[in-house]
Amino acid sequence: MGNVDYSKYSKLSPFELKDNLIELAQSKTDRMMLNAGRGNPNFLATIPRRAFFQLGLFSTTESEFSFSYMPEGLGGFPRPVGLQSRFDNFIMHNRDKPGVVFLGKAISYVRDQLGLDPDAFLLEMVEGILGCNYPVPDRMLRISESIIKEYILREMGVQGMPKEGLDLFAVEGGTAAMAYIFNSLKENKMIAHGDRIAIGTPIFTPYLEIPKLNDYQLEEVLIEADPKLDWQYPESELRKLEDPSIKAFFLVNPSNPPSVKLSDEGLAILADIVKKRPDLIILTDDVYGTFADNFKSLFAVCPDNTILVYSFSKYFGATGWRLGVIALSNNNILDQKLATLSKKDKKELEERYSSLTTDPAKIKFIDRLVADSRNVALNHTAGLSTPQQVQMVLFALFNMMDSQQNYKKAVKSVVRERDAALYRQLGVAVPEDPNSVDYYTLVNLENTSRTLYGDEFADWVMKNKNPTELLFRVADETGVVLLPGSGFGVLHPSARASLANLNEYQYAAIGDSLRRFAEESYQEYLKTKKGKK
Numbered sequence: 160m161g162n163v164d165y166s167k168y169s170k171l172s173p174f175e176l177k178d179n180l181i182e183l184a185q186s187k188t189d190r191m192m193l194n195a196g197r198g199n200p201n202f203l204a205t206i207p208r209r210a211f212f213q214l215g216l217f218s219t220t221e222s223e224f225s226f227s228y229m230p231e232g233l234g235g236f237p238r239p240v241g242l243q244s245r246f247d248n249f250i251m252h253n254r255d256k257p258g259v260v261f262l263g264k265a266i267s268y269v270r271d272q273l274g275l276d277p278d279a280f281l282l283e284m285v286e287g288i289l290g291c292n293y294p295v296p297d298r299m300l301r302i303s304e305s306i307i308k309e310y311i312l313r314e315m316g317v318q319g320m321p322k323e324g325l326d327l328f329a330v331e332g333g334t335a336a337m338a339y340i341f342n343s344l345k346e347n348k349m350i351a352h353g354d355r356i357a358i359g360t361p362i363f364t365p366y367l368e369i370p371k372l373n374d375y376q377l378e379e380v381l382i383e384a385d386p387k388l389d390w391q392y393p394e395s396e397l398r399k400l401e402d403p404s405i406k407a408f409f410l411v412n413p414s415n416p417p418s419v420k421l422s423d424e425g426l427a428i429l430a431d432i433v434k435k436r437p438d439l440i441i442l443t444d445d446v447y448g449t450f451a452d453n454f455k456s457l458f459a460v461c462p463d464n465t466i467l468v469y470s471f472s473k474y475f476g477a478t479g480w481r482l483g484v485i486a487l488s489n490n491n492i493l494d495q496k497l498a499t500l501s502k503k504d505k506k507e508l509e510e511r512y513s514s515l516t517t518d519p520a521k522i523k524f525i526d527r528l529v530a531d532s533r534n535v536a537l538n539h540t541a542g543l544s545t546p547q548q549v550q551m552v553l554f555a556l557f558n559m560m561d562s563q564q565n566y567k568k569a570v571k572s573v574v575r576e577r578d579a580a581l582y583r584q585l586g587v588a589v590p591e592d593p594n595s596v597d598y599y600t601l602v603n604l605e606n607t608s609r610t611l612y613g614d615e616f617a618d619w620v621m622k623n624k625n626p627t628e629l630l631f632r633v634a635d636e637t638g639v640v641l642l643p644g645s646g647f648g649v650l651h652p653s654a655r656a657s658l659a660n661l662n663e664y665q666y667a668a669i670g671d672s673l674r675r676f677a678e679e680s681y682q683e684y685l686k687t688k689k690g691k692k
């Protein structure tokens with residue numbers, strides 16, 4: 160130990176670094192690699208998936224029923240007449256199956272609690288799961304949109320906004336949402352080469368990388384969260400947004416990697432800033448909102464300025480499903496900006512969208528997102544696949560129908576117990592913070608050294624230990640992959656561990672190995688101290 164040269168790894172790009180860490184961690188065959196670098200959860204919601212497959216079988220039978228004189232294997236479109244009573248029959252005969260019981264309850268919930276037409280809902284689900292029509296409307300299926308709106312309003316802490324107050328675009332996950340939004344903002348002249356864009360850091364790396372791409376060439380202004388304030392943004396940082404040269408503010412809330420939600424004070428400051436900057440575009444990625452206690456999105460506070468991105472990937476353990484939505488208030492400043500563009504820009508955009516309608520100037524920004532997602536010309540095949548929309552609806556209903564919030568409590572306690580196990584073995588108290596979400600944790604090198612062996616040792620570590628090399632040593636010697644916080648714009652040396660994708664004892668092992676490195680470093684420090692005397 161100690162004589163391997165890890166310094167060659169210091170200059171790698173974030174992706175190379177990750178690949179090299181994994182390679183090193185896998186290099187010894189007699190142990191298991193523990194990759195705590197991945198955000199992919201290792202838990203998943205099963206009941207709404209059971210419901211999906213049961214509904215699929217019922218719907219396929221419906222299809223065959225409509226063409227019963229045809230050869231085996233050929234079905235037709237499901238028939239609305241009598242659909243509800245055949246479905247009731249199906250529920251009655253399969254009451255021993257949890258997915259079927261859930262489906263039966265879902266229909267009554269949609270009728271009695273949400274006040275929607277149960278026949279239309281069932282038909283939309285049956286046709287949707289068969290995937291036998293292009294998605295129409297392309298932005299989102301009608302009743303599905305209504306249900307997901309309810310889910311978004313509740314989970315994002317939006318109060319006093321009627322469902323008619325917002326529009327949704329169903330997309331292939333949060334990352335597709337980002338790509339679509341960046342592109343449409345550019346195509347619609349909301350952001351242009353050289354514009355200044357504020358980014359709340361630390362942040363999921365793509366938000367730092369996309370604006371720098373040749374397509375965008377934006378100038379980044381960082382709004383830095385402060386580790387000494389439990390990773391909230393200091394007011395002075397937020398006030399930078401009052402500078403009118405800043406066009407937009409992008410943030411992830413709750414953040415990744417510090418994994419804290421914006422505090423109530425932070426929300427209030429931003430509301431005040433928006434009063435002074437009514438033109439400021441906000442893009443908030445609230446993927447982790449469903450893991451927070453009493454979450455309130457910026458969309459709830461500044462609805463007209465804010466583009467909301469939500470993904471089903473993390474909370475439902477559904478990264479492979481590719482499910483997300485973009486939400487916009489229908490009184491949003493993007494539509495207002497479209498109306499005030501120069502004559503030349505308006506003319507250019509009217510030409511861009513002229514194939515869609517005779518009055519392209521009236522197309523709302525959210526519908527432009529849909530059209531742009533297929534390069535406008537292929538707009539007729541835009542939209543999220545209908546079976547995906549069905550699974551999204553079943554996920555959302557599952558969460559809304561769970562009046563005791565048992566699923567939510569379960570996933571929250573899973574990540575929090577893992578957090579506790581890691582810090583227990585490390586020998587440091589778990590950071591206590593009501594805004595903390597604990598989907599990730601950042602182990603701070605300096606603070607940990609200070610807590611374990613005092614100030615002088617912490618100073619020595621900061622001067623003499625390269626944090627990237629430390630992560631490579633951990634990977635090489637223990638098989639544990641942690642990512643450097645620096646890849647996410649964290650300024651202080653730190654290691655990010657995802658609390659979502661390993662089991663509790665493995666987090667204890669990670670805490671253990673970090674603790675051993677601290678002890679060894681301390682011995683080394685004592686030796687050099689002696690040598691100097």
Ligand SMILES: *Cc1c(COP(=O)(O)O)cnc(C)c1O
Pocket residue numbers: 198331332333334335363411415444446470471472473478481482483
């Ligand atoms: C994981 C994650 C996403 C999810 O992206 P999907 O494409 O929906 O899987 C989005 N934003 C952030 C900040 C994330 O960490």
